[in-house]
Amino acid sequence: MDGQSLFLFVRSLLPLLIVILLSLSPVCEVIAAPLRSANLARLSHRPVVVVQALERAYQFEPWRGELLEEIGVNAFRAGDTVKALQAFEQAAVGHQMSLFSQYIMGEAYLADGEAVKALAIWETLVDFPLAPLEVFDALYQAQYRFENYEGALLTLSKWVERQPDRADLNYQLGLFLSVQSPEKAVGYLEKASRVDKAYRSKADKLIAVLNQVQSVSAISRRRRMIGQALGDLGEWKMAKWAFAQAVQQSPADADNLAYLAEAKAQLKQDNSEELAEAVKRDAQSVVVRGVVALQWRREGKPELALVNYYALAAQEPENSIWQIEIGNTLSEMGDIQAALRHFERATEMEPQNPLTWLALSEFCVTHGLAVRTVGLPAARQALLLSPDNPLGLDVLGKTLHALGDFPGSERAFLSALRTDPGFAVAHFDLGKLYLQYGKRDAAWHHLTQAYQLSADGSPVRVMAERALERYYP
Secondary structure (H helix, E strand, O other): OOHHHHHHHHHHHHHHHHHHHHHOOHHHHHHHHHHHHHHHHHHOOOHHHHHHHHHHHHHHOOOOHHHHHHHHHHHHHOOOHHHHHHHHHHHOOOOOOOHHHHHHHHHHHHHOOOHHHHHHHHHHHOOOOOOOHHHHHHHHHHHHHOOOHHHHHHHHHHHHHHOOOOHHHHHHHHHHHHHHOHHHHHHHHHHHHHHOHHHHHHHHHHHHHHHHHOOOOOHHHHHHHHHHHHHHOOOHHHHHHHHHHHHHHOOOOHHHHHHHHHHHHHOOOOOHHHHHHHHHHOOOOHHHHHHHHHHHHHOOOHHHHHHHHHHHHHHOOOOOHHHHHHHHHHHHOOOHHHHHHHHHHHHHHOOOOHHHHHHHHHHHHHHOOOHHHHHHHHHHHHHHHOOOOHHHHHHHHHHHHHOOOHHHHHHHHHHHHHHOOOOHHHHHHHHHHHHHOOOHHHHHHHHHHHHHHOOOOOHHHHHHHHHHHHHOO
16 A cells, blocks of 8 residues: 555544544543433433433533423423423524424413414424324314314314324314314214214214204204204303304394303303393393393302293293203202102103103202102103113112112113213213222223213313312322
8 A cells, every 4th residue: 555545544534533532532421421311311201300411411512403402392391381492492593393392392382371372383283294193182272272163173174184083083073063064064973973982972963963954044043053952962162152153143133142141151251241132132032031040040049040930931831841940949049848849840741751750860869858769760760761861871870879779870870881882971970989889990990981071161071070180199
């Protein structure tokens, strides 16, 4: 090898020699040590230590934007939103952040009260084919919470494209479309029902109404019917959206205003404007009077509600619902015996209606009044009239539970769930039963199902959440 060739050979080895020398140098170890510490802390789930270690490493390699990203992610996990946002904002300057880091940056903005910035980041991310699935959930939940339903509908549509076989997503998309584009909703509701039978009963009820409204020409009336169906399912946010559209179409319709007022009341929102306008438009409307009576009860004025209910009973003497509501109001006033007479009167008025018998049975169980002599026969009569009614089976389960019949109560709840696997109330009642008898694993399963299958903000979801927090902290 001549001198020139030897020189070229040695020069070609120079980068390797530099790397070897650097690896042996104290400076390289100063960088490597905090990175090792960060890795160990990451494995043991100590985000504060991860942040501290990465900050030391970043001092020696300030060009590495990915270190800032990791600092941001771990600072957020440690609950330090301010530090997380500082790191993310610094990383975003001249550095392309990963999709996951951008998602966490949005979470940090939301936690810091800057929802607009969070939504702007997430709305961009969901258009990336490899966007983390968590971003769809975060964006949808935020849009839903802030009642940006058009945005939530768009996000759900993109989410279903990514996960087309998720029953819960298809069901939620069906709910949104039932208000916005009813003709498109049925397909998603049917798919939810096929994928998971827990959604079958709820989907079938809504599909029946969506098919029914096709023959209704007035858009306002169609929106109101859909809103009523959504309210019956406990989906009060969607119901409010539908009723608001009905009011927009027919602003002078007192019933539309009353239904919108009730939806807002269910969501614990101020409904005084809508209710006052409904009364102004038609104070004698059955719907308006009924909503006004409910409002009096919510405000702790049952005696005023009672005046309305008696008037409604006179206005519709064949409708047993007013006897039931009079009974409920009297029980709130402490007159249990008088209340019982009105529940019994309802069964006399409509003896073939299973709902009147179920109302009587539930009243007896709630107040511990004549459960064996009145409540149990009433529950059984309801099931004779409607043998496969999951609500009837659930009420029978609660009645037997009140009488201390654990095996009979369990059988009734399980029968209700075989009939309707998505019946959240029965899941909750069975979960409570199992808790009482020490079957914690089974109780957890049913309480979780009750939470997952119930509507946002519904009483059963609230009760299930409380039970889970109390017994499974």
